[in-house]
Amino acid sequence: MTISRQDVAKVGLLARLALSEAELDTMTTELSNIVGFVSLLAELDTSHVEPLAHPLDTHNVFRDDIPLPSLTTAEALQSAPRHDGECFLVPAVLNESGAA
Amino acid sequence: MNASPTAPFTTIIGLEVHVQLQTRTKLFCGCSTQFGAPPNTQVCPTCLGLPGSLPVMNRQAFALALRAALALNCTIAPTTKWDRKNYFYPDLPKGYQISQFDLPFSSAGHLEVVDPKGAFAPRDVGIIRVHLEEDAGKSMHDEAAGTGDTRIDLNRAGTPLCEIVTQPDLRSPQEARAWLNELKLLLVYLGVSDCNMQEGSLRVDANINLHIPQPDGRIAKTPIVEIKNMNSFRSVERALVYETARQYQEWQETKAEMGSKPKQTRGWDEPAGITRGQRAKEESSDYRYFPEPDLVLVTVDAAQLAAVQSGMTEPPTELRKALESRWKISAYDSDVLVNQGRELVGYFEELAGAIGEGKVASNWMQQDVLRTLNERGGTIDAFPVTPAGLADLIRRVTAGDFDTSRAREIFAEMVTSGRSAADVVATLGISAVDDDELLTLCHELLAANPKIVADVRGGKEQAAAGLIGQAKKKNANVNPGKVREKCLELIRAMG
Known part of the structure; x- marks a missing residue:
């Protein structure tokens, strides 16, 4: 499997990375090498291997539904670039809704 | 416009419902989920997405989700995992939502809706999947302030949600509304969610398009539109009615069919009574889902399932049937009673048991108790007349002590004063005439x-x-x- 320059440009856009033309070239080569390396796995016969959804052999790790102290608002906001003491402030977002 | 037999098309509707699970804490951290707290007071490093924090699954959230899925007749996956859904939005601090992609914990269920008045034929709606995910925070934009900032409150970020996706099985806006009522009733009965739409505990998106038979026998399908931003079931019905007409008109003008353009998202504008176009929907692969490495798998075995199942209360559909056979009341009567909630059904059954008669008890419930509740407000558990007290009154009517209109006066007095029938009868100088x-x-x-x-x-x-x-x-x-x-x-x- 090869990675095209277009693939890299699209992934870059989705990740909000402003890649220069030169960077696109480098990334395309490097990503192709990485994917090519991993694709060695495709040479193995895995038809008898159960799919692995998680590398750890533990499951069902839960916590009880008991409230714990939260941060104070001041603590929560202290690293924000901008806030008004109550909320985080971000540039106006209009006409869009977040996916849930 | 409901799909009348004469409509030159079939309306195809599928719903996507998010319900907030009734837990005390968030899905992956111990922050409270209490509604209405001041902004950013229920946040911690985990739900703020701060470096080094790790999610741990809330046991109760998973249990409630399991209960919902079982009640919706879903198949429960023996093993389930979580995935990261990546997108950038200011109310999503981690830059991804922890959701479920290819291995949801449940799938392939169904929930039937029956209209006791027969406004539409019974409709069994398929459920594609139910999965468990976290909510985002809340963005507040003050339009009046012009180009001001958007304020972000992350109290809601990380709140546990069940996402329920139906098959496109609904055939009219009216059916969609009725089905949502049935779903809500079920989830409230089971204690899964309070389904309070004002507080955002239940949110609905609707997918709709039209199938229009052509002269050559082919079926033309209009492009699917997803409608968002509907704040009540009534809005859902109105928006779907509007969208049905809009799509048919657009079809007549453009003849545009499904696949000719990307799926469109439209927002419902309640005051204007119309839907407006929003951004083009990103393809699902654009979310670049990948397995959430910070959460381990969850497995469910038959014994666990049996335990959840046995701990579940009777769902509304079964309860209606049970009331009909136990108390010999009509489907209409059982529907009215069950739709009022489990507590009211409890009151009814106690009353019917005390007087040994279902129909009479049901009439008193509908004509007197419910009317009084509507007038006074409040809930049945705080109702001043107990089932035993009302039964005593009804027995006196049956014995011929006084007629029903006199009994109504006594009942009204019992409600206001909280006194027994015997007491009221004595004070009002009402006595049986021998x-x-x-x-x-x-x-x-x-x-x-x-x-x-x-x-x-x-x-x-x-x-x-x-x-x-x-x-x-x-x-x-x-x-x-x-x-x-x-x-x-x-x-x-x-x-």
């Missing part, structure tokens, strides 16, 4: 009304009605039916 009293009264009436007696003897039985009013004036406690019966009997005895 047979001797009744007989004396009737003799007096007949003696005082020779004309009425003559009329009745002449064959005009309805003339006896003139005696009832007089009887009531002489003694407010008399039962009109008994007065009439006794008077007629005495007149007949005159030969």
Whole structure:
């Protein structure tokens, strides 16, 4: 499997990375090498291997539904670039809704 | 416009419902989920997405989600995992939502909706999947402030949600609304969610398009539109009605079919009563889902499933049927009672048990108890008249102590004063009129009304009605039916 320059440009856009033309070239080569390396796995016969959804052999790790102290608002906001003491402030977002 | 038999198309509707699970804490951290707290007071490093924090699954959230899926007749996956859904939005601090992609914990269920008045045929709606995910925070933009900032409150970020996705099985806006009512009732009965739409505990998106038969026998399908931003089930119905008409008109103008453009998202504008176009929907692969490495798998075995199942209360559909067979009431009556919630059904069953009669109890519930509840507000558990107290009143009516209209007055007094029927009867000077009293009264009436007696003897039985009013004036406690019966009997005895 090869990675095209277009693939890299699209992934870059989705990740909000402003890649220069030169960077696109480098990334395309490097990503192709990485994917090519991993694709060695495709040479193995895995038809008898159960799919692995998680590398750890533990499951069902839960916590009880008991409230714990939260941060104070001041603590929560202290690293924000901008806030008004109550909320985080971000540039106006209009006409869009977040996916849930 | 509901899909009438004459409509030149079939309306195809599928729903995507998010319900907030009734937990005390968030899905992956111990922050409270209490609604209405001041902004950013229920946040911690985990739900703020701060470096080094790790999510741990809330046991109760998973249990409630499991309960919902079982009640929706879903198949439960023996193993389930979580995935990261990546997108950038300021109310999503981690830059990804922890959701479920290819291995949701449940799939392939169904929930039927039946209209007891037969406004539409019973519709069994398929459920594609139910999965468990976290909510985002809240963005607040002050339009009036012009180009001001958007304020972000992350109290809601990380709140556990069940996402329920239906098959496109609904065929009219009316059906969609009725089905949502049934879903809400079910989830509230099971204690899965309070489904409070004002507080955002239940949110609905609707997918809709039209199938339009063509002269050549082909079915033309209009592009699918996803409608968002509907704040009540009524809005859902209105938006779907609007969108049905809009799509049909657009079809007539453009002949555009599904696949000719990307799926469109439209927002419902409640005051204007229209839907407006929003951004083009990103393809699902653009979310670049990948397995969430910070959460381990969850497995569910048969024993766990059996435990959840046995701990579940009777869902509304079964409860309706049970009431119908147990108390011999109609489907309409059981629907009215069950739709009022489990507590009211409990009250009804206690009442019906006490008087040994379902239909009479159901009538009192619908005509008197429900009406009083609507007028006074409040819930059935705080109702001033207990089932036993009401049963006592009804028994007195059945025994003929007084008629139903007198009983209503007593009931009203019991509600306001919180006193027993016997107490109210004594204070209002209401006492049962015994047979001797009744007989004396009737003799007096007949003696005082020779004309009425003559009329009745002449064959005009309805003339006896003139005696009832007089009887009531002489003694407010008399039962009109008994007065009439006794008077007629005495007149007949005159030969």
